[in-house]
Amino acid sequence: MSKVISKRVLLMLVTLAAATALCTGAASASRSFMVGIYDDPMSLGTPDKGFPLFHSLRAQVVRVTLQWGGTLGVAKKRPKVATDPADPAYDWDVYDRAVELAKKQKIQILFSIVGTPPWANKRRATRYAPTNFRDLQNFATATAKRYSGTFKTSDDTVLPAVRLWLAWNEPNNPLFLAPQFRKVNGRWLVWSAYQYAKICNAIYNGVHATGLTGERVACGATDPFGNNQPRSFRPSVSPLAFLRSVKKYHLLRFDAWAHHPYAGRPTETPTTKPLSKTSVTLGNIDDLIQEVTRLYGNKRIWLTEYGYQTRPPDSAFGVTWKNQAKYLAHAYAIARNNPRIDMMVWFLVKDERRLGGWQSGFFTANGARKPAYNTFRALKH
Numbered sequence: 001m002s003k004v005i006s007k008r009v010l011l012m013l014v015t016l017a018a019a020t021a022l023c024t025g026a027a028s029a030s031r032s033f034m035v036g037i038y039d040d041p042m043s044l045g046t047p048d049k050g051f052p053l054f055h056s057l058r059a060q061v062v063r064v065t066l067q068w069g070g071t072l073g074v075a076k077k078r079p080k081v082a083t084d085p086a087d088p089a090y091d092w093d094v095y096d097r098a099v100e101l102a103k104k105q106k107i108q109i110l111f112s113i114v115g116t117p118p119w120a121n122k123r124r125a126t127r128y129a130p131t132n133f134r135d136l137q138n139f140a141t142a143t144a145k146r147y148s149g150t151f152k153t154s155d156d157t158v159l160p161a162v163r164l165w166l167a168w169n170e171p172n173n174p175l176f177l178a179p180q181f182r183k184v185n186g187r188w189l190v191w192s193a194y195q196y197a198k199i200c201n202a203i204y205n206g207v208h209a210t211g212l213t214g215e216r217v218a219c220g221a222t223d224p225f226g227n228n229q230p231r232s233f234r235p236s237v238s239p240l241a242f243l244r245s246v247k248k249y250h251l252l253r254f255d256a257w258a259h260h261p262y263a264g265r266p267t268e269t270p271t272t273k274p275l276s277k278t279s280v281t282l283g284n285i286d287d288l289i290q291e292v293t294r295l296y297g298n299k300r301i302w303l304t305e306y307g308y309q310t311r312p313p314d315s316a317f318g319v320t321w322k323n324q325a326k327y328l329a330h331a332y333a334i335a336r337n338n339p340r341i342d343m344m345v346w347f348l349v350k351d352e353r354r355l356g357g358w359q360s361g362f363f364t365a366n367g368a369r370k371p372a373y374n375t376f377r378a379l380k381h
Helices: 008-028 041-045 047-056 093-104 133-146 191-208 237-250 282-298 323-336 372-377
Strands: 033-037 060-065 108-114 164-167 181-183 187-189 216-220 256-259 300-306 341-347
Touching: 033 300, 041 047, 041 060, 047 093, 060 093, 060 300, 060 341, 093 323, 108 133, 133 164, 164 191, 164 341, 187 300, 191 216, 237 282, 256 282, 256 372, 282 300, 282 323, 323 341, 323 372
Parallel strands: 033 060, 033 341, 060 108, 108 164, 164 216, 216 256, 256 300, 300 341
Antiparallel strands: 181 187
16 A cells, blocks of 8 residues: 555545544533632531631532431431431431532532441441441432422421432441451452442332432442451452442443542652552553443543641641642642542541541641642632
8 A cells, every 4th residue: 555645545544533633622622621719627516617718728529428327317217207317317408508508609509429328237337338228229319309309398498409429438447337357258359349239229210200300329339448357457449449349230220430539648649559559549540440330331430539638737647748749739630630530539628636547637636727829729619
């Protein structure tokens, strides 16, 4: 074949390239990327101050933990009609307040349904899955109905709509779902994945049972690390192994896969590859996306928790205040430029006072503002 390309062929190639560029540009322009915040002490503890602050930070979405059971649990006792949000067993007050204030500030809520009440798991801690997953599905239906945008409270107030949902939190971490492994017939099974497949199916089916349009339910919300060692002192499951396992255990449908791609060490930038090949940080987020694609197709990706702690106050795990701002801007640019990622949520706004907690806020526990505050406000929307 001649190495000389005819003018006609050249014109066709140029036209094709231009058309491709136009399509890519159109896809990028139509894609929605949401900048978010996650700070329950502010959204639930001091919402009157929290939501105006979220607004000043220009947050588009605020992730809020909606407890089925727990300290702020909606269902302290078993409801008689579990799918009815007006059942007297339910106490929604703190969450109603959050959605009302969010609407006032023109912010979307992402509700993360977590925690099993004692009546639903034989009086065990909230991190243990329900005995009957129908109970969870019914609760998810009641929750979606209440925040459908049409539900009226007893005083005739129509509650604002919530369309973004997250099933549980870091189910591959024993702090949030236990046990992680279980020995059955002499073999160790990834029991957290087995239970979580049922948890997410229940929440997905419960939310979508309302028939509302625009509902999106994310599964996963996985921890970036995991040792895959059932006999260890603190067994956990790595995110890719967990993803493969929930597929094996029939996690059927979800609208997005969520992940928390924290760096493993303060010396790691947002592009640093993790030391362990089983970890998934922002530096190798494409490994997770490729596996989601292989198992479930072109599902969307939500990064529902991310952050860098600072030094001061955390001398062990923190970065400098300057680097926190730098890494924040870099991380959000990476996420925005990835066509599969639709959301990135920063944890948190104000540092926790205890050093065993988190110090990734835009403010210290005493209220000093870090440079990351202005960096976050300046993010592209």
